[in-house]
Amino acid sequence: MDKQQQYERVFGYLDKNGDGKISAPELQICIGKIGEELSTEEAEMVAELMDSDGDGLLSMEDLVKVVEAANEEEKMNDLKMTFKMYGDDHDCIITPKSLKRMLSRLGESRSIDECESMIAKFDLDGNGVLDFHEFKDMMMS
Known part of the structure; x- marks a missing residue:
């Protein structure tokens, strides 16, 4: 159906x-x-x-x-919840450090350099972190 x-x-x-x-x-x-x-x-x-x-x-x-x-x-509410899980608790952004921490919790060991590289692929404004809009673009692609 x-x-x-x-x-x-x-x-x-x-x-x-x-x-x-x-x-x-x-x-x-x-x-x-x-x-x-x-x-x-x-x-x-x-x-x-x-x-x-x-x-x-x-x-x-x-x-x-x-x-x-x-x-x-x-979907948007789910994305917001996921973003908060990966994000830095204070600034509402995903930093390489917060990404590394969350991936580690999920059993994925990544270096800070690898996390920086992962973020760089979707960091539209080039500031080295992901805001919610960049995260949403990443998740929707």
């Missing part, structure tokens, strides 16, 4: 009345079934924010945008 078929299956499940749109109450019920709580106001706000044609209902395309936006947000 490809991604589009998965979206269609989920959409069909959420669209309880089969009208080809997901209403705020349908969205609220769905969120409740996965163990989360969404108030009526929150469900209406989500439907309004993600609705592309102004009818207050989510189409299949709107659902895909919601899911993909949530996936992107989750």
Whole structure:
């Protein structure tokens, strides 16, 4: 089953009345079934924010945008957590020393020179360390 078929299956499940749109109450019920709580106001706000044609209902395309936006947000949060693990505790950067320390924790023994070389490949501003944007570029390539 490809991604589009998965979206269609989920959409069909959420669209309880089969009208080809997901209403705020349908969205609220769905969120409740996965163990989360969404108030009526929150469900209406989500439907309004993600609705592309102004009818207050989510189409299949709107659902895909919601899911993909949530996936992107989750990826970004994962990257931020990973960055913090590798980074220097004080400056929110990855230094050769902090990279060496983290690699060592993972069972990878690297010299400071090797860590400097690894950082240099993605150090866009040439300052010898990686900030979050450089780290993100590295992880996404």
